[in-house]
Amino acid sequence: QTHFLSLPLQAKMSRAVQARRLEGIDKNIWVEFVKLAATYSKVNLGQGFPDFPAPDFLQEALKRALGSGNHMLHQYTRAFGHPPLVTALAQLFEKLLGRELDPMTNVMVTVGAYQALFCCFQAFVDEGDEVIIIEPFFDCYEPMVKMAGGTPVFVPLRPKAPKDGKLMSSADWQLDPAELASKFSERTKVIVLNSPNNPLGKVFSRGELELIAELCVKHDVLCVSDEVYEWLVYDGRELTRIASLPGMWDRTVIVGSAGKTFSATGWKVGWTVGPDRLLQHLRTVHQNSVYHCATIAQEAVAQGFQRELSLYGKPESYFVQLPRTLQQKRDLLIQSLVAVGMKPIVPEGTYFLVADISEFKSDVPEVPNSDEPYDYRFTKWMMKNKGLAAIPLSAFYSEAHKNNYTNFIRFCFAKEEATLKAANDILQKWKKEKASS
Ligand code: PMP
Numbered sequence: 001q002t003h004f005l006s007l008p009l010q011a012k013m014s015r016a017v018q019a020r021r022l023e024g025i026d027k028n029i030w031v032e033f034v035k036l037a038a039t040y041s042k043v044n045l046g047q048g049f050p051d052f053p054a055p056d057f058l059q060e061a062l063k064r065a066l067g068s069g070n071h072m073l074h075q076y077t078r079a080f081g082h083p084p085l086v087t088a089l090a091q092l093f094e095k096l097l098g099r100e101l102d103p104m105t106n107v108m109v110t111v112g113a114y115q116a117l118f119c120c121f122q123a124f125v126d127e128g129d130e131v132i133i134i135e136p137f138f139d140c141y142e143p144m145v146k147m148a149g150g151t152p153v154f155v156p157l158r159p160k161a162p163k164d165g166k167l168m169s170s171a172d173w174q175l176d177p178a179e180l181a182s183k184f185s186e187r188t189k190v191i192v193l194n195s196p197n198n199p200l201g202k203v204f205s206r207g208e209l210e211l212i213a214e215l216c217v218k219h220d221v222l223c224v225s226d227e228v229y230e231w232l233v234y235d236g237r238e239l240t241r242i243a244s245l246p247g248m249w250d251r252t253v254i255v256g257s258a259g260k261t262f263s264a265t266g267w268k269v270g271w272t273v274g275p276d277r278l279l280q281h282l283r284t285v286h287q288n289s290v291y292h293c294a295t296i297a298q299e300a301v302a303q304g305f306q307r308e309l310s311l312y313g314k315p316e317s318y319f320v321q322l323p324r325t326l327q328q329k330r331d332l333l334i335q336s337l338v339a340v341g342m343k344p345i346v347p348e349g350t351y352f353l354v355a356d357i358s359e360f361k362s363d364v365p366e367v368p369n370s371d372e373p374y375d376y377r378f379t380k381w382m383m384k385n386k387g388l389a390a391i392p393l394s395a396f397y398s399e400a401h402k403n404n405y406t407n408f409i410r411f412c413f414a415k416e417e418a419t420l421k422a423a424n425d426i427l428q429k430w431k432k433e434k435a436s437s
Contacts, residue, residue, distance in 0.1 A: 025143035029395040036380060042387035043422045045333075048198065048352060050414040054264040055318050061303035065296050073296050080283055081109030081271070082298035088305035093254070093273050095312065097244050105276040108283060109293050113228045113257035113270040116282075118144055119289075120190075120224045120253055120272070123281035125150035129189035134175065136396035136405070138198045138226065150190075154398040155183050157202065167334070168345045168356075170202035177211055184219045191221055193242055196229040199396050199410040200354055201347020203233055206240045217247040222278070228257040228270075229350040231319045234327040237348055243274070250275050253282070258301045263322065263414070267297045326351055326413070329420060333413045336424040340431045351414035354393055358407040373406040382409075388426050 030047065037046045053059070065073055080086070083103070090103035101107065110116040117140065125131060127149035133141050135156040145152045157173035193212060195204040204212075216223055225242050233239050243252040253274040259265035272282055304318075311317040330346075333353060337344045343356035357378050364374070364381045375392035383389050393408035413420065 021147050021149070025146055029139060029391070033379070033389075033391055033395075036383055037389035040383040040387065041389035043419060043426060044389040045411040045413065045415065045419075045423060046389040046391050048412045048414070049259075049265040050263045050351070051419055052263065052414070052416050054262055055304075057307050057318075058262050058264060058300060058304045061307075062296070062300040064303070065299040073299055075295065076292045077295040077298065079287060079291050080104075081107055081293075082295055082302060084302035085109055085269075085271075085298045085305070088302050088309065089271055089273065091309055092305060096241060097249070097273075099249065101273070102276070105279060106273060108272045108279055108286060109298060110270040110272060110286065111290055111293050112259060112268040113226065113255050114140065114268075115286075115290060116253075116255040116257075116270045116272045117141070117224065117226065119282040119285040120255070121145055121148040121150065122285040122289075123278075124190055124222055124224075126189070128187065130185070130187040132180075132183050132188060132191040132221075133398075134191075134193065134197075135398065135401055136197075136199050136393060137192070138194055139396055141192050142398065151187075152398065153183050153188070154401060155180050156397075156401055156404075157197075157200065167338075167343065170197070170200045170345055170347045170349075170354075171205070172345070173200055173202055175208060175211070180211065181215060184215050184221065186219070188219055188221050190224055191216060192224045192226065194226040195239065195242075196227075196232060196347075196349025198229065198350055199352050199391070199393060200345065201350040201352050203237055203239060203348040204242075209240055209242045209245060213242060213245040213248050216251055221251070223248065223252040224255065225252050226255045228255065228260045230256065231261055232323055232326055232351055233349040234323060234330065235348065239349070250277065253278050258297075258304070262301065262304050262318065267294075267301070269293065269297050269301045329413045329415065329417075332417075332420050333411060333423065336420070336427045337411075339424075340427040341434070345408075351412055353411050353413055354408050355411065356408055373402065375406045375409055379409055386426055386430055388423060 033046055037044045086103040086107040089107045090101040094101050121144045125145060125148040129150045130153045131145045131150045132153050132155060135154050142152050158176055160172045162168040162172055223242055230239055243249050243254055253272050256271050258267055258269035308317055308319055334344045337355050341359045345354045347353050360378060364378050367377060373394050375394050379390055379392045390409040390411050393410055394402040394406050397405050
């Protein structure tokens, strides 16, 4: 035993402790901006979560699950999804996709959509595979692809100038078909689609989805379709699901989130829906990483879906009411932003809104010896000087394309009326100060 005592107490520190797959992916925009917002902002329209309560029927479902006397709800449930939840999800997606689904093989429950995405990239992407990501994108796609050994290939949505005097719409941001086609090759394994899109709020049209689908079929590419904002579509639009297009069911995994669907982001219940030939590999990743998800949260979400199935398409349905309420909130925020001179891009979906801030360049001081992009500087300046938090849009772009999109910031409008009113007060005061300066 004594020879251990003679070993040096200091371990050698020259060896890298982290695995190579972590290189270059350690930065995360949220860590910095969430902290700044907490320190400086009075009104936080930055991070994407509702500050209003989850619906009563969902809260009641959780209470019922707790008080049911079924002590098994406190123990592990089926690893790939609590049976009542996968059953309800299968019933719902049968309606949405018009095909029969097996709850046990066509649905898998995850810890939020985040883990669903992680499972997809780990299951499908090999060293050297390329994954096409449409910009701007929900920021975790890039590091997750890299961690799996893949190479992200970026293709931007390109803004078209709106008609005179009109606000731009997220529909004005479109893929260039030739540019998109040029990104597909024999190395392409997956394309990530996010419709409705975070951060722009774009809802891809059927024509755009058909173009993507044709390329997927031609090049034998899989599609990870992140549809977490599936119920948040405005102005009477309908979401087209790429999995319902010819040739796409067999190559698509749909990703969803109870966090967004039921305004309960903290519950972290998500899911994947797709063919068994794809989901069987997600199950392999799941069983070797997370394995079980919280039983009681799944039970309550299952009851939420059962309620929605019974009210499907009726005015009392949360899936009908939530977008109606959020559309009003969207329009309120648009008005407030226009008042101060920002140019909002009207989102067709999601609870985000991107605004053009080019008019404010002279208000925001340059930071000496810093190459921080204008949208980052503006956002920090706005938080510190106006008490209003948002997120710079260039955070949703790859390093190579960031600098082309530094005149925009993203707001979240899934907020209480009081929060949006407080934001409006800040913007009105700001407008007056601008007028008098
Ligand atoms: N995908 C997108 C596009 C998102 O915006 C989010 C959450 N902001 C997620 C996935 C992750 O969802 P969850 O909270 O269910 O993990």
